[in-house]
Amino acid sequence: MDKRRRKFWGWGVEEADLTPEEQKRWVKRMESQFDLSGLELTPPPKLEEIELPQPRITPPDTLSDLCSSAPYDRAGHTYGKGFPDVVRAYERDFSVAPDLVAFPGTEQDIVNLLDWCSSAGVAAIPYGGGSSVVKGTEPDVGEGFKGTLSIDMKNIDKVLEIDETSRAAHMQAGIYGPALEGALKPHGLTLRHFPQSFEFSTLGGWIATRSGGHYATLYTHIDEFVESLRVITPSGTVGTLRLPGSGAGPSPDRFFIGSEGAMGIITSAWMRVQDRPTFRANAALTFPDFLVASEAVRAVSQAGLYPANIRILDAGEAYFNGVAEGDEAVMVLGFESADHPLDAWVSRALECCRDHGGTLEGEGGDSKTESRHRQGMAGAWRDSFIRMPYVWEALVAMGMITETFETAITWERFPEFHETVIGEMTEVMEEVCGGGFISCRFTYAYPDGPVPYYSITAPGKKGSQLEMGGEIKKAISELFLRLGGTITHHHGVGRYHHEWYKKQRPDGFGKVLEEAKRVLDPAGIMNPGVLIDPQR
Numbered sequence: 001m002d003k004r005r006r007k008f009w010g011w012g013v014e015e016a017d018l019t020p021e022e023q024k025r026w027v028k029r030m031e032s033q034f035d036l037s038g039l040e041l042t043p044p045p046k047l048e049e050i051e052l053p054q055p056r057i058t059p060p061d062t063l064s065d066l067c068s069s070a071p072y073d074r075a076g077h078t079y080g081k082g083f084p085d086v087v088r089a090y091e092r093d094f095s096v097a098p099d100l101v102a103f104p105g106t107e108q109d110i111v112n113l114l115d116w117c118s119s120a121g122v123a124a125i126p127y128g129g130g131s132s133v134v135k136g137t138e139p140d141v142g143e144g145f146k147g148t149l150s151i152d153m154k155n156i157d158k159v160l161e162i163d164e165t166s167r168a169a170h171m172q173a174g175i176y177g178p179a180l181e182g183a184l185k186p187h188g189l190t191l192r193h194f195p196q197s198f199e200f201s202t203l204g205g206w207i208a209t210r211s212g213g214h215y216a217t218l219y220t221h222i223d224e225f226v227e228s229l230r231v232i233t234p235s236g237t238v239g240t241l242r243l244p245g246s247g248a249g250p251s252p253d254r255f256f257i258g259s260e261g262a263m264g265i266i267t268s269a270w271m272r273v274q275d276r277p278t279f280r281a282n283a284a285l286t287f288p289d290f291l292v293a294s295e296a297v298r299a300v301s302q303a304g305l306y307p308a309n310i311r312i313l314d315a316g317e318a319y320f321n322g323v324a325e326g327d328e329a330v331m332v333l334g335f336e337s338a339d340h341p342l343d344a345w346v347s348r349a350l351e352c353c354r355d356h357g358g359t360l361e362g363e364g365g366d367s368k369t370e371s372r373h374r375q376g377m378a379g380a381w382r383d384s385f386i387r388m389p390y391v392w393e394a395l396v397a398m399g400m401i402t403e404t405f406e407t408a409i410t411w412e413r414f415p416e417f418h419e420t421v422i423g424e425m426t427e428v429m430e431e432v433c434g435g436g437f438i439s440c441r442f443t444y445a446y447p448d449g450p451v452p453y454y455s456i457t458a459p460g461k462k463g464s465q466l467e468m469g470g471e472i473k474k475a476i477s478e479l480f481l482r483l484g485g486t487i488t489h490h491h492g493v494g495r496y497h498h499e500w501y502k503k504q505r506p507d508g509f510g511k512v513l514e515e516a517k518r519v520l521d522p523a524g525i526m527n528p529g530v531l532i533d534p535q536r
């Protein structure tokens with residue numbers, strides 16, 4: 001992991017940001033796109049400007065060495081990295097800061113911390129990399145608690161064992177993406193789970209949120225890579241068996257995968273790893289229209305080809321990301337293997353795409369058998385993907401509303417779903433902001449449906465961004481549910497989607513979750529308000 005100090009208020013490390021030239025370019029772009037003038041970036045917050053509430057709790061002597069009330073730690077564990085988080089950080093509002101931050105180094109430390117929290121009525125909030133965009137780590141737990149303790153897993157971060165025979169690795173939950181891949185690399189292995197937040201997120205966070213990674217098809221979520229888990233709950237430790245598969249009743253692993261810190265703290269997992277790919281084939285294509293491109297994605301998904309990457313960007317998304325001129329949809333397609341050449345797969349996928357109006361970038365050249373993921377449109381998309389978190393923050397600093405919303409829907413409903421979302425959200429942005437821009441890409445695709453990911457940029461007003469963004473968020477969440485989509489495909493539920501998640505899940509299932517929590521967490525201290533209403 002990058003050892004430079006992380007920003008306490010936003011994405012990345014303190015030194016990293018857009019250059020002044022990049023900032024100017026984005027100001028000009030927003031001004032011309034929305035007919036604005038005089039946009040200025042609010043400077044990022046400084047620690048000395050932040051007024052934190054006094055800590056309400058003191059840890060027992062036996063735990064004091066693990067706990068910090070330092071302003072940097074408390075401010076840094078207040079927010080995740082979503083739009084409302086960055087807005088509040090720029091407004092210098094850290095009023096929901098945790099009272100304390102704990103840095104356990106062992107499982108026993110976690111047991112002791114949870115024992116204290118249970119007996120003292122302190123809410124315990126597991127914290128991985130803090131990259132949640134759904135308020136998953138925010139200590140906003142409502143009434144009924146004596147205080148809040150953010151439990152940062154960063155010191156529980158070792159690779160404990162690698163089993164090259166079964167190709168699995170036992171890793172602790174606090175390990176960050178780069179360190180995890182760094183430890184596997186000398187063995188020729190990889191987890192190949194690369195969410196956009198890879199650099200600043202952890203294995204435990206990925207499992208707790210069912211994060212979506214590198215693979216656009218087949219292994220979309222982290223779930224398939226989890227072989228077994230160890231979880232410390234306030235009622236005791238749960239360890240599941242290492243097995244390649246099991247049909248023995250409902251899966252205990254699956255119960256904790258996606259539990260978002262509401263049932264306990266994941267401390268380690270055996271993860272299925274793979275040989276590093278040696279064969280790669282990439283291509284980029286253009287399509288006259290997004291819905292036409294979506295038909296190509298459906299054809300490839302249903303042909304059983306399972307590309308590692310098949311992302312399509314609508315014309316607006318392609319333009320916004322500097323991938324194309326804004327009059328065509330773009331597809332980035334990629335196959336990889338550690339075992340065999342990919343020509344047959346690529347040829348068949350390109351055939352499906354051409355059948356649906358796709359034109360290969362650099363048609364005529366032999367682009368398909370070499371790795372071109374750092375060149376052309378694919379390379380432009382990759383660069384933009386990495387840079388985008390800094391752009392989002394700069395847009396917030398200008399007073400814009402900028403958010404992303406992801407969902408999933410079956411193919412037969414997708415065209416109407418998409419047209420309705422674009423149409424209604426354009427109207428909503430007009431009402432709330434006087435205008436706005438919505439674009440879409442597919443982040444994942446299944447044989448039975450895609451994962452549309454909508455990006456919204458609209459002119460906001462400093463001081464009112466939260467309310468304006470809140471209206472837009474509410475409108476799109478209601479729309480997703482009304483049209484039969486899910487409130488989230490891979491970002492998790494957190495506190496941000498909780499209201500809609502409760503409407504989406506079957507009632508009976510909600511009750512089962514509540515009962516399970518009562519058994520595992522009798523004092524109701526684990527991440528209150530996430531997945532289950534606070535029970536105190």
Ligand SMILES: Cc1cc2nc3c(=O)[nH]c(=O)nc-3n(C[C@H](O)[C@H](O)[C@H](O)COP(=O)(O)OP(=O)(O)OC[C@H]3O[C@@H](n4cnc5c(N)ncnc54)[C@H](O)[C@@H]3O)c2cc1C
Pocket residue numbers: 011080081082125126127128129130131132133136137153173174194195196197200201202203204205206207208209210211212213259260261262264265266267389490491492494527530
């Ligand atoms: C720029 C950006 C890009 C992103 N891209 C993606 C993406 O491509 N795919 C994707 O799926 N998500 C993405 N996200 C969302 C986020 O990165 C994921 O949800 C990620 O899995 C969170 O990991 P984390 O370690 O940062 O967890 P945190 O944000 O610290 O925590 C997330 C949730 O998990 C719980 N938790 C954390 N660690 C543990 C643990 N050890 N045990 C129990 N509970 C725990 C927390 O309490 C919280 O509820 C992105 C976010 C940002 C800011």
